[in-house]
Amino acid sequence: MARRIFKPRWQLPHLSLKDALFIGFCALFAVLVRVFFRIKLRISGRSMLPTVFFLMLARGSVSYPFAAIFAGLLAGSAAMFVGFAKQGPMVLLQYFLVAAVIDGLALLLPGRFRHPVWSGLTGALAGFSKFFSDYARNFLIGMDATVNLQLSLIEGAGAALFGLLAGLLLPVVLRRLRAYGVIV
């Protein structure tokens, strides 16, 4: 009797150890630089600049389709347990949301962040995801809906602005890396 071999229709692409480690470095830099951004500036959403930049760098440099999500989960775990984050477990959700937007838009938009317009748009939308994580946290606490909306919108708008800046910086870096032949 012939043995039937079932092949799944869709398999998760393989992530090489080298790429995984590079993504890990991006994730840790996202956390470390975020610490620096927390020191003196009192501008809403400023920590989104390194977060979006390094998560987009992970996705832009590695061809793995879920690179940003992997980096986001690593960065969230590092931030949650190893220090620096003031939000506890919610920080994992925040990193995941940012990373999911980046990975989703990398699949939908052309060029994988090579074009400044698409890259900037991705950065801004990824940054604005802070609105949802902040709204969810404040909602769980029981904050008044209007105040919650205003507070989350302020945070989200600031984060979107810094995300936009990160998105505009990234194509410059990716172009140089491609010129050196470091990424394809």
Added chain:
Amino acid sequence: MGSRMPAAQGRLAQGGTRDDGIGRRMIVVMVLSCLAFLARRVEQLLLLTGINAVAIFWLHRGPLSLRREMRTFAWQTAIILGLHLFRFRTMAGLWLGFKVSWQLFLALLPGMVFARTASQSGIVRVLTRVMPGRAAFVLSTCMRFIPRLLGEIKNIYEGQVLRGARILPRDLVRPWHWADLLHCVVVPAVVQGMALAGHIALAARARGFERFPRRTCWPGE
């Protein structure tokens, strides 16, 4: 000779806990954070504040200065009170805002204290229990090598400064010098990071990493 063995090492030798209670402390921190989200009344918040004070003493094994955390609380309270004043324009609204800020602080405080008091290696060991083995390996390896990568980035930075790049802190106040930072530091740092990742991956493979489906050993401290 072995009589002066450190406490944690002694427990290990006796087959005791490997993470020095960090897993237990992590659970307590998460439970306290979750309780803060559930507490709505002033009595509950007061009770939880007391429990947090005891927990902080336990986490640090002694009194701990909370100046940094209190600064965060003050800043957060100012923003929330401002917004509540704008919305309600009454003392009751302000009180509501203060309660929300208090609750938020209690949700964040245990995590902040835990992050300050727990050792990094212990946390990573606990992480390996809850994360997939590969992800835990990547995270712990990157943590171990990040000081080396930072050292290399520092060398790159100093080299570029000597070559005349306008990347000193006083130069970076002007945003048009940020391009220099990108070209002279960020790009070489990314290249260096990729090279280091390649070397670590090669070394790990040479030591049989991923040859077996389950992990067979874990590097020591």
